[in-house]
Amino acid sequence: MxxxxxxxxxxxxxxxxxxxxxxxxxxxxxxxxxxxxxxxxxxxxxxxxxxxxxxxxxxxxxxxxxxxxxxxxxxxxxxxxxxxxxxxxxxxxxxxxxxxxxxxxxxxxxxxxxxxxxxxxxxxxxxxxxxxxxxxxxxxxxxxxxxxxxxxxxxxxRKKGVPIPALNANIHAHYGVYSPVRGEYLELIDQAPLNNPQVAWDIGTGTGVIAAVLVTRGIKQVMATETNPRALICAGENIQRLNMQSNIQVVEADLFPEGKADLIVCNPPWLPAKANTTIEQAVYDRDSQMLKGYLNGLKAHLNPDGEAWLVMSDLAELIGLRKPDELQAWITAAGLHVIHKSDTQPKHGKAQDKQDPLFAARSKEVTSLYRLKSV
Structure with a gap:
């Protein structure tokens, strides 16, 4: 200090x-x-x-x-x-x-x-x-x-926790680790069709909530990666509390661990802008570095016929931080194609708050789960 x-x-x-x-x-x-x-x-x-x-x-x-x-x-x-x-x-x-x-x-x-x-x-x-x-x-x-x-x-x-319907349990976020208060993206993950994956990865796990949802869906082996020391501890504690430690391994890794997986999931920060605190790193991703890194590394880490899930909001496009066709261009450039896209509307308070300076964008926001495969 x-x-x-x-x-x-x-x-x-x-x-x-x-x-x-x-x-x-x-x-x-x-x-x-x-x-x-x-x-x-x-x-x-x-x-x-x-x-x-x-x-x-x-x-x-x-x-x-x-x-x-x-x-x-x-x-x-x-x-x-x-x-x-x-x-x-x-x-x-x-x-x-x-x-x-x-x-x-x-x-x-x-x-x-x-x-x-x-x-x-x-x-x-x-x-x-x-x-x-x-x-x-x-x-x-x-x-x-x-x-x-x-x-x-x-x-x-942290003591109280956030109720997660897909888990029928609470997730407890540590200080500096983004809490899964926006549950609509978890609903998308809980409902997306699975092609019997044996091994799944959760990239940038945070609280470990996505990894836990994947286990409740029947995936036996999940690896959750993180770089934030607080998140590594937080995810480990949540997984232990849920008694999923035999199914989920939390590892310190910048995006991908070694090896390949049948399913790779990532919910990166949605807005390409500078983060000013640790907690903001879950919202802001300067120059879309994590998003691009995830897309560009998928092909090397997916098993044959493997699938990748990308959870993204279109708020960046509605604000003007990203061009409307830019995400699709990055997906194509990474040697991937979209096999399906599921959409949902936000349910958080700011989407209805007309006093919010970004209300015009937030009220039209759509959260999507992109199912990707290698070309």
Whole structure:
């Protein structure tokens, strides 16, 4: 970890610095407390000065909310195209995070010592420690209050889990691992016809949910690949919880493992844009690197008469991030052809939210499962 330094109590203080986005420690820092006014805090945050909070924890949350409201009051410029709306939306998201992340909290061995602070140690440990049997939290750790609240929220969701009808069970996502809250793509996987595959691969498994659905469909041997350390642990725990460890092997691999398979499934990030945090890597795939890598590697890894499934949304095309015929061109260039395409409509709230800046695209979005074979 990086370290953050600041002046307090007549001497220089030092602590480990945590930023999920990989942001460096702020160069300017002031101490804030219950007397700090929201307008002053907002001005400082906009100027790049961080505020290390030393008052009541609930008041710190209220200050963060007040700063967030001021950020959100900024008028939105009319956009001429959906693509312009997207870039404007992303810029606002990033700008909002940069400002609201300026309210900082110090933890000591994972605990917040501010008055009325909740017990956050389990949430912090679950987010930052890969081996949760070991307590390696630093003596002093500074991070944004916004990020800490995200850890606490993720910890609660992780305990609760997300119900997956195809499994008749819950899937539990770790902090930094995308939760399968959009179930329509899982319905496509659960309903697509199978040609009696003996060996299947789930590329970029995340929580392990697709691998688990494949096992419930009768596939005896599934290999699930990942590169994200958190996802590797998360998938392993979910598979063990479902008692599928004899059917699913989780391996660290960049896309494909060694060998060949009868069925290879991938649900890559759907939008070709830059991800700013680990969790965003499940949504944004800069220059469609994972999508292209998957398509271009299939022919070498499919068994004769093997089949590949690609789960994709057309949101990128509706926004203007990808040309309408570009995906089909990549499929053809990879020596593949589409034998069938199943479609479904999104069921998430943003598809009906007319206030969403991308509503015009989201309301028309179609999620598809492409069944591919080698030419």
């Amino acid at each position: 990086n370290q953050i330094n600041w002046y307090e109590k007549n001497k220089t203080q030092t602590a480990d610095w945590q930023s999920e986005a990989g942001n460096p420690p702020p160069k300017a820092l002031v101490i804030a407390d219950d007397t700090t006014k929201a307008d002053e805090a907002y001005r400082l945050a906009c100027e790049g000065t961080a505020l290390l909070y030393r008052g009541d924890f609930q008041n710190a949350k209220q200050l963060l909310q007040a700063i967030t409201r001021r950020v959100d009051r900024k008028p939105v410029k009319p956009a001429a195209t959906m693509l312009e709306s997207f870039h404007q939306h992303r810029a606002r998201q990033i700008g909002r995070a940069n400002i609201t992340n300026k309210v900082l909290i110090e933890l000591k061995y994972g605990q917040c010592e501010l008055p009325r602070a909740p017990d956050v140690k389990a949430a912090v440990q679950g987010a930052l420690i890969m081996d949760e049997k070991k307590d390696k939290l630093p003596a002093r750790l500074v991070l944004s209050l916004r990020e800490l609240l995200g850890m606490v929220g993720a910890h609660e969701w």
